[in-house]
Amino acid sequence: MGSLKGKRIVMVSLIPDAGHLKSLFLILKNLEDAGAEIYVLVPDEAEIQARSFGFPYELIGPVVPEDGRQFLQVLSRSGRWKHVFFTHLEAQKRYFLTLTYNGLQHRRYIMEKLKGLGCDALLCDPHIFLEEYGLMATVLKVPLIVHEATGTLYRLQDRRAHLEKRSWSGELLERFALQFMPAWHYRFNKVFRRRRFKAWGDMSRFVNEHRASYSRARPGAVHRITTGTANIENKYLFGGAQNSDPFLRLGSLDPESDWGAGQSVMDWLSGCEDNSVVYLSFGTLASPPDRLVHRIINHIRLLGKRVLVAAGTRSEGTRRKWEDDSVRWVDWAPQASVLASPKVTVFISHMGATSYREALWFGKPVLGIPLLWDQFYCAWAAESLGVGRMIRTFRISDNDLHEVISDVLSNMGFVANARRLSEELKAESGDEHVVRFVNDVLATGDRSSDASRMVPPEHQPI
Structure with missing residues (x-):
């Protein structure tokens, strides 16, 4: 599968969820087998995963909101109308905004650590921190390899298509609610949840001010990949016609290596x-x-x-x-x-x-x-x-x-x-393709990138 001997690959993640981490660790396992030196920087909540894979790692601090797990449980069990009218809006502030704010608290420490480590490439999961990873890679003057966690074509589908059939009146009410509820939710919190509203406002300003400063740095190379079932879905569910997703599909990875012995x-x-x-x-x-x-x-x-x-x-x-x-x-x-x-x-x-x-x-x-x-x-x-x-x-x-x-x-x-x-x-041989891809990235040393590629619309500031 090629040799990466003498190359150091550093994985950075500000997201501790297993669904975002496991593919990254499987990629690292393949790169290590090809001779690369691996180092991992992850939040405190991801310690079990990092330790179980056996890579050298360092914890950067906690990122998950204090009530994050409990809130996601509430979100997952909210009925259709509660979800439409309330919980999906709460998720943006109570979970994602807070997670983003907490993650940015560790940015300076991560940057100093990366400068001390030295590396040939960064491996990250884009999610809500693509801008931060892009800036880190730019300052270090190394390529950034970002891996889309899902590895599927789910963004091409309307979530409502996967649920129960809706009546025309229900569909109309839902569209109306999704259009007007954000403004209502904002006013409701401003009047009745003043302390929480102020905290959200402070966090949002902090995030936006930090990200506004990034524009001064010229973005470096961003290589966007995914490993998963997208090729199978494209073949059987979309007739081979869906090629618009921006990630290079390298095929599924062998998941046999797992966390812990069990x-x-x-x-x-x-x-x-x-x-x-x-x-x-x-x-x-x-x-x-x-x-x-x-x-x-x-x-x-x-x-x-x-x-x-x-x-x-x-x-x-x-x-x-x-x-x-x-x-x-x-x-x-x-x-x-x-x-x-x-x-x-x-x-x-x-x-x-x-x-x-x-x-x-x-x-x-x-x-x-x-x-x-x-x-x-x-x-x-x-x-x-x-x-x-x-x-x-x-x-x-x-x-x-x-x-x-x-x-x-x-x-x-x-x-x-x-x-x-x-x-x-x-048969896709995703493991071999991953090693070959990273070899090619490091061999070309390509550092040219378009800013719109580094920060796609779904990852714009909150």
């Missing part, structure tokens, strides 16, 4: 029969209502399957209610290893981009229960690719829930499609 989980799986376990996990940020999770577990048991549940947010009382010989409940599971196991027959998931990609890689049928953001697209894509089903509402009836779980567990068409797509993903 030996107790794998020991439990080893005592199960092949295709006898349903793996249920909803990530680290949010989860469906407890009652729905209980109903899912109950239906799986009625169908004669065992359940492995990875969910650290559940109370001990909830665990004791279900944990017996047929249900194993853990805070965390080595997901790639679990999905690679022949013991696991179906994956029930929120369908975050990482979970969706790993399900396809290991050829597992899925039942998607999306909660936030791109998860709606990923669940829709999995259903459209013929590898499983999607639950579009938490209010699903018992009969419908039993039918959809039975279908995912028994439909051999899902199994065949999942295995076929797994073979296609592995």
Whole structure:
């Protein structure tokens, strides 16, 4: 795959979420195998991930809002109209603005650290900090490689297309609300939440003032890549016609390397029969209502399957209610290893981009229960690719829930499609393409870039 011996690649991330970090770590693993020297700078909340991959790392401080996890749980469970009228607007301030503000507090420290380290290239996830990473690379005079976390084509789809069918009156009211609610939300907070309104205003000014100063620096080279399922989606869902996304698609990466050993989980799986376990996990940020999770577990048991549940947010009382010989409940599971196991027959998931990609890689049928953001697209894509089903509402009836779980567990068409797509993903050789790409970037030393490429519209200042 080429040699990067003598080259130092530094990964910087101000986002601690697993969905944004795992692909970066997999890229680093490939670069290290090709001889590169690796160093990692991440927030305090990402220490477990950084330590588990074994790279030299340093923590830069916390970034997640104090009530960030709790708020995302509320956001994920808000009904359609509560979401339209309130929670999606709250998310911009209570989560993303605060996260941006907290991240910028560490910018000076990161810059000083990078100057001391010395590096040949920066590897980052663009998300809401692309401007900061671009400035760092410009000052250091090194190329910036940014990796789009999702690796899918979800931005090409309207989120509403993945949900329940709407009535024309509901669609009209929703469009009206989305147009006028931001102004109402601003006035409501200004009058009734004065302290919070002032705090948001102070943070917003801080962010904008910092970013206004960046324009004095000429942007350096920005190389935009993604590793994931976009090529498969483009081929089967869009007829090969979608080439407008700005990221170079390098193909999926082998996710076999996972965080931690998870030996107790794998020991439990080893005592199960092949295709006898349903793996249920909803990530680290949010989860469906407890009652729905209980109903899912109950239906799986009625169908004669065992359940492995990875969910650290559940109370001990909830665990004791279900944990017996047929249900194993853990805070965390080595997901790639679990999905690679022949013991696991179906994956029930929120369908975050990482979970969706790993399900396809290991050829597992899925039942998607999306909660936030791109998860709606990923669940829709999995259903459209013929590898499983999607639950579009938490209010699903018992009969419908039993039918959809039975279908995912028994439909051999899902199994065949999942295995076929797994073979296609592995044939893309994304790991080799990543190393070759970085080799080319470092060989050319290209530092020319257009400012509009460095700061696309979706990443403009708040």
